Amino acid sequence: MKQRATLLALVVTGSLLFAAGCTGEAEPTRAEKPLQGASAVPSPTPDVRGELVAALQRSQQAAHRFVVRGGLPEGQKISGTGAFDPQKRRFETTVSISGGKYPSAGSRIVIGTESYGRSSAKGHWVHVDLKRIEPDHPFLRFDWADPTGLKKFTSSIVSVDRTGPRTYTGRFDPDSKGATPFLPVGAPTIVSIGTPLSPFVITTDDQGWINSIKVDLSPSKGPKLTITTTMSDHGKTLKINTPAGAVEAAESTYRN
Template structure:
């Protein structure tokens, strides 16, 4: 998706060179130079729209689901909810089809992180304010548990490709750092600047899905995150004391 845009811009620039190198007058209508400028302006407007839509995730509640390729031919599914105003976030995930198969769950309330894995009934409590978890299966940041703030900061360019679709590229974090979807287990990437995405919005301008194309050490991977119930109440409570 992001390679296509580069090719189109290159073609536009070649057209500019060919036309400006001619002695004949340019045809009536917009010049190629104006067309290129318009494309750049349209891309900037599309990026501004995307960032505004992503910012809504920090203001209102929502639910999410993730379905993605994972390392070693495995798959990961995750789901949960986020209430940014109350600083509450939850996630359940399952990895299938390989050596890392398993499941886990986390609840984040402020700086208090509660996690458990597999069939364990007991939760482990950590205070992220003084001790951040280093478990790659449960990586989460108190200020950005969904990872959507980091994604917004990493967006490189955006183009509108349909009435409700935006395509573009972003710079993924360095190898070994947790990336989307939504704080799910980290993947090692070949290099920065080699990741594309397609975001889809609804009639109200809410993002309802983000599909990512990543180049990892294990090959290309597709990560799909969907979002629903924007602005609707979510209930996220800490585990019972008896389960700690």
């Protein structure tokens, strides 16, 4: 059988910019042996994958903060933080990529249809009207349905086992359909093509919110990549405001 070719390409996009009650008292009864030949009713098999998917969807639909740390192809490393409130349509992220040939950094704030980006901590903010952006714009497009890649990651899960009260392990398909990056969760910058099914470890807190998502990727060249996304403050009010002093983007920005 021919082995699939494996390719991991790095893409740094401009987006960096019940108990039932009973009445009466029953007479106590003695325990009786089961009748010969009687078969026990099997317990229903737990739907572990459905359980994990429900937890991921619940976290994706609630306001939360996230932190991303890990390795990227070609010896680069990624570090990022952000917050996402899908109900109020507010999103912010700051991501830096270090090492390798192309280090970069950037921040982005999106409120409704207004996007603000800057390329460094000391740079000025630039405002872009998302209503004017074409859906296939390679850098400035923004998908409110899945800005962190969590939704797409959830759909990519192939198998799951529960390995602890709050721990799930399994495999997912990291292929980027349509060459759209969805990894790392929280800072999608990797386009993965032809990569085999890869392992993940996901933990939840005592309230069922997603705590962390750790994935391992195996490029055809170079060492294994481990990337971890941690999530917190689920359902809490997040302060994501319009940055002061933003300047308007040049008209050429809107041309794809």
